[in-house]
Amino acid sequence: MKYINVRTKSPYQVLIERGAIDDCGKFISEITSSRKAAVITDDIVEKLYLDRVLTSLRCSGFYCSSYSFPHGENSKCLDVLGKIYDFLCESNITRSDIVIALGGGVVGDITGFAAASFLRGVDFVQIPTTLLAQIDSSVGGKTAIDIKGGKNLVGAFHQPALVICDSDTLKTLTPKILSDGMAEAVKYGMIRDESLFELIESHTPDNIHEVMDELVYSCIDIKRIIVEHDEFDKGERMILNFGHTLGHALEGWHNYTDFTHGMGVAAGMCMITDRLADAALAERLRKCVERYGLPTGTDIPMSELLPYCSKDKKRTSGSISYIICKTIGTADIVKVSVEEFSRLMEG
Ligand code: GLY
Numbered sequence: 001m002k003y004i005n006v007r008t009k010s011p012y013q014v015l016i017e018r019g020a021i022d023d024c025g026k027f028i029s030e031i032t033s034s035r036k037a038a039v040i041t042d043d044i045v046e047k048l049y050l051d052r053v054l055t056s057l058r059c060s061g062f063y064c065s066s067y068s069f070p071h072g073e074n075s076k077c078l079d080v081l082g083k084i085y086d087f088l089c090e091s092n093i094t095r096s097d098i099v100i101a102l103g104g105g106v107v108g109d110i111t112g113f114a115a116a117s118f119l120r121g122v123d124f125v126q127i128p129t130t131l132l133a134q135i136d137s138s139v140g141g142k143t144a145i146d147i148k149g150g151k152n153l154v155g156a157f158h159q160p161a162l163v164i165c166d167s168d169t170l171k172t173l174t175p176k177i178l179s180d181g182m183a184e185a186v187k188y189g190m191i192r193d194e195s196l197f198e199l200i201e202s203h204t205p206d207n208i209h210e211v212m213d214e215l216v217y218s219c220i221d222i223k224r225i226i227v228e229h230d231e232f233d234k235g236e237r238m239i240l241n242f243g244h245t246l247g248h249a250l251e252g253w254h255n256y257t258d259f260t261h262g263m264g265v266a267a268g269m270c271m272i273t274d275r276l277a278d279a280a281l282a283e284r285l286r287k288c289v290e291r292y293g294l295p296t297g298t299d300i301p302m303s304e305l306l307p308y309c310s311k312d313k314k315r316t317s318g319s320i321s322y323i324i325c326k327t328i329g330t331a332d333i334v335k336v337s338v339e340e341f342s343r344l345m346e347g
Contacts, residue, residue: 016216028060038067101138132180191325
């Protein structure tokens with residue numbers, strides 16, 4: 001078992017172990033005196049893992065209830081949030097009980113926000129079952145739902161009380177969902193760790209599972225350091241958004257349908273590196289991204305993407321912050337006007 005201690009205002013541990021979900025009851029019983037838990041998941045993860053999680057919780061003496069909603073980004077909305085509140089009420093969840101998010105990023109984000117706001121804050125545990133959720137969204141305390149005005153526009157910082165990563169769950173991911181997470185892994189290598197980048201570029205989607213625990217550990221540990229320095233996203237944490245300004249624009253242009261977040265981030269990283277870093281680095285990044293079946297650019301004209309960039313949350317009063325890696329393992333935050341950004345990307 002690998003452990004990472006995250007020293008945020010409210011500190012917690014991330015546990016990484018193959019098969020960990022079968023012991024989740026034991027791990028969770030160590031961080032709470034309550035024996036009442038509400039598990040929230042989606043219809044896909046429910047079929048794969050819910051019984052195992054409930055069995056483990058019950059073996060450790062928990063009284064449990066569960067709620068499942070349809071999978072996909074469309075569920076990260078006010079309507080489903082309302083249903084989760086109703087479920088927590090019906091389950092008699094009090095402030096000393098535990099809410100558990102079992103699933104990918106959508107489940108973690110909406111459950112985390114429900115836990116942050118229900119009764120003004122209930123402890124919650126993340127059991128992320130996708131690579132993207134394990135290495136990014138389950139750690140760091142960002143919780144949110146989407147509204148008509150945009151993605152993740154309503155949310156709260158609410159750190160989990162525990163994160164349980166079972167890398168065996170990643171074996172059931174489709175190639176597309178695995179690649180979705182690999183884009184974020186490439187990002188961590190690019191911004192902070194050349195040896196992680198080398199690990200990724202020397203493997204393929206077929207054999208990356210052999211080094212998955214090491215990969216998950218390295219990515220989460222990079223995120224831990226950044227989040228400990230800047231828990232509330234006022235400065236350094238922004239480097240986690242390498243590739244995301246254009247990535248979010250691409251996701252938005254595709255209407256958040258079958259174009260994944262990772263596809264956007266991969267294309268966004270390659271496009272900004274192509275424009276602003278040296279050709280050899282851009283080529284190395286492009287090859288790595290291609291290995292995992294991810295896009296390295298887009299045919300969509302920049303004039304169509306820019307309106308989506310300026311809707312991005314990272315835009316503040318007429319400016320856009322983008323991240324650039326001039327060498328592998330280092331990242332800088334650059335703030336420019338929207339006009340300057342469009343000149344850079346169109347030029
Ligand atoms: N996913 C970016 C962050 O947690 O700041």
